[in-house]
Each structure stands twice: as structure tokens, then as C-alpha cells.
Amino acid sequence: MNEPLRLYSYWRSSAAYRVRIGLHLKGLAFENVPVHLLEGGGQQHSEAYRQLNPQGLVPLLVHGQRRMSQSLAILEYLDEVWPEPPLLPATARERQRVRALASLIACDIHPLNNLRVLKYFEHDWNVPAPEREDWIRHWIETGFKALEAMLADHPSTGDFCEGEFPTLADCCLVPQVYNARRYGVDMTPYPTIRRIEAACLALPAFQAASPERQPDAPANAG
């Protein structure tokens, strides 16, 4: 537990942002190692980085000698090793709901809009930028429509996605809303998502994890 934590991150990566939120919610000190996803064709593709993470993606968390990939799997690890404050609620049914909300974002929205996918469209299919941006908005809106229904209609939604403290689901929601705003998604149809985002962004842990506050963010970001 007392071994140092090192996070390979990129200021604008949605998946890295989730893990930064989790680390800050747990109050854990960590070294932030920026991996520039665009410079020189992307530092994540370098031989040195692939040695650390064969997927060539961020985030990667190193705890002592152990290398850990995949944001949701990292957040579950943080919650198991440092249980307080919890990132998952008390009962199996509540935990199922939190993980389902997190997966809706982490499986069914974000991977479709990831940098490597957008590059494929640009370079392999010559899809023009406006159509690529329509694609991005389409999947965010499709996902948010379902997410809003699942949050608005459910008795256990509280100040946060589930109850009165932030969970895995909120760690995913806030970065995805950040992305939505970046691509000009109209957030009007999603009042519950907006309300929960606001509750999260009032907390210092979410503020400290935000893209603009990262060491590798450009000076004019945010």
C-alpha cells in the first residue's frame, strides 16, 4: 500500500481523467507522467511506452512494480486497496447499478469517440471533419438519452448517480460531459446529468482532476 503511485496520463484523455478523480477522491498522492497523445504521432505508440502498456493507451497506473491498465479496473483496484471513502455503494444491487452506469459511458460512448477511432476515419476512410463530429455527437447523445432516463427515473439517484456520495459512475460521468461540451453537444435534454455534474464539480477532488489543472495542459486551456 505504501509503494509510490505513478499515473501515465494526458490532460484531455477522458479515461485518464476518471482515474485522476478516483485518486483525488481517495486523497492519494501520485506522480503525474504526461504522455502526449498527438506530438510526434503520439508518444503512447513509442516502444518504451508499449513496453509498459501493450495497448498503447492511457491511463496506466504503476503501483510499486505493478503496471495496471484500463480505467475502470484501476478504479476498482483503488477502491479495494484504499476503501475510504468508498467509490461503490453498500449493496450488491446498488453496486450493479453503479457499474452499469459506468459501463454505459466507458463501453458504449467513449470508445467510439476515442482518438484512434477518429484517426481511422480520417486516414483510412477520408471522412471529413464535420461528419466525424456528427458521429461523436451521435454516440454521446444516444448514450446520454439512456443515461438520463436511467438516472431521472430511479429512486436511488441522489445528489450523485447513486445516493449521496460520488461513485465510479460519477468518475465516468464528469469526463464524458466535458467531452460533450467540447464537441458542442446540446446539454438541455439532460437536466439530471447536468445537476449531477454540477454537484461533482463543486468538490475539490473533481476540480483537481480537471483537464485544465493538469501540468501538461496548454496555458490557454479551459
Next chain:
Amino acid sequence: MNEPLRLYSYWRSSAAYRVRIGLHLKGLAFENVPVHLLEGGGQQHSEAYRQLNPQGLVPLLVHGQRRMSQSLAILEYLDEVWPEPPLLPATARERQRVRALASLIACDIHPLNNLRVLKYFEHDWNVPAPEREDWIRHWIETGFKALEAMLADHPSTGDFCEGEFPTLADCCLVPQVYNARRYGVDMTPYPTIRRIEAACLALPAFQAASPERQPDAPANAG
């Protein structure tokens, strides 16, 4: 725990296949309710099904009155409510690895090749079938290359992805290899993935969950 289990499934859905494996590994009886993803434009889009799952996706597990979406979140729930035999290993580090391997498939391969994505390409972008199939193979091969490296190089890989019993990771691996074969991916470069698939398919639980064995599979499947 003793309330009935009902699984909304489609024989060829990779995500439903994962949950069927989990249910059979746990030895749980369940009612299988087929949702035809193609007939009549897709039964998952019907108003009646959207009432059950606002995402309009399979699988959905109903346990008593509780509706549960998202395959990985469902598998975690099964493992919490019926702990034996376990779908996750004993230590936090091992569990992190299993969840990361599962996420590699469930977040970074499968959603890119899902039916709704392929329909978008066909109907919104008029992408011809051969290019859609190149796309499918590209993301399976990209993912399998990393997965093979993460499995082949790791001391805790055993007969299965982690150690000597099947976990969440194997529940994801087998359906993804099924998809790979369906689309003609050359599996030669992935000997560890093939070896683990064979170990899984030797088990009755994986056999019972296979697409060809489902009540909604056409007579000539498999």
C-alpha cells in the same frame, strides 16, 4: 437470492454470451427470453423493451423485480450474490488484471464492432460491406495483439487468463474469439488466446452458453 432469473438474450450477441457463460459457471437456472436484434428492425428498439432497458441493448438480466444491464456489471453482481465458484481471483492485484483484460475486450474491441455501429456505417456513410469487415478485423486484431502480449508475457496466466479457473476475463475472451472467427480473422498470431479458448470450450458451462446451443439460434447455425 431465490427469486427467479430471466435473461433477455440474443444467440449471437457477444455481450449476452458473456453473461450466459457466467450463469452456467455458477450453475444458476434462468429463463432465456430471446430478443431478435434484426427482425422487424430489431426487437430491442420496441417500446416494450426500452421500458425494460432504456439503452435498447442486450443482455438484460431481471432478478426478481430488479432490471440489470451491462454484461460486466451483471457478471460482477452474479459473483457477489453467488460467490461459488468465483469469477474473480483472490488478491486485489489479480482482480485488477482480470478486470483489465475483460475491459480490453468489452470496452476497446467489442463496442466498435457492435451491430448499431455497423448499421451507422451502412446507412449514414454508405460504407461498403468489405470496408466494414476490414474495420471489424482491424479492431479485433489491434486488441488481440495487445491481449496476446499481456497473456503470453505474464507469470500469472495459467490454463485460463488468470490462474487455473475461469474468470470474468475468460467470459469475455471466448465470445470475442467466436466473433473473430465469424469475420475470418487469422488467429495464427495469437497462440495463447487460442490455447485459453480451447481450455474454456472443454468446460460444459462454456458449451451450454454457446450461440449454436441457444433456443433462438437458427437450425443451421454452427
